[in-house]
Amino acid sequence: MIEALDSYPVLAVSETVFWAALQIKERYKLSYWDSAIIAAAIELGCHTVYSEDLNHGQTYAGVRVINPFVA
Numbered sequence: 087m088i089e090a091l092d093s094y095p096v097l098a099v100s101e102t103v104f105w106a107a108l109q110i111k112e113r114y115k116l117s118y119w120d121s122a123i124i125a126a127a128i129e130l131g132c133h134t135v136y137s138e139d140l141n142h143g144q145t146y147a148g149v150r151v152i153n154p155f156v157a
Contacts, residue, residue, distance in 0.1 A: 097126045114146050124149050 097103065099122060106125035111118055120139060124146045127135050134150050142153035 095130055097130055099126070100129075103129055110147055116140070116146070 099107075103122065103125045106128065107118060107121040110116065110124050111121040114121070116124070120137075123135060123137070127149045128147060132149060134152055136152050136154050138153050138155055140146070140151040140153075142151060142156045144151050
């Protein structure tokens with residue numbers, strides 16, 4: 087399982103991601119950590135994030151959130 091994780095990109099929190107996260111935080115009234123996930127997704131070119139913590143179906147700065155536990 088650990089080896090399978092190597093195929094997924096990991097993004098360090100850069101200054102660019104940090105400032106983008108702060109903007110997302112203010113715009114959408116999210117926590118910094120949720121905003122950092124969205125900012126990192128944008129930086130990596132992701133269009134979808136799977137999360138049970140954010141609003142299912144909501145789009146944040148062009149990133150759509152899907153809750154995998156919603157039927």
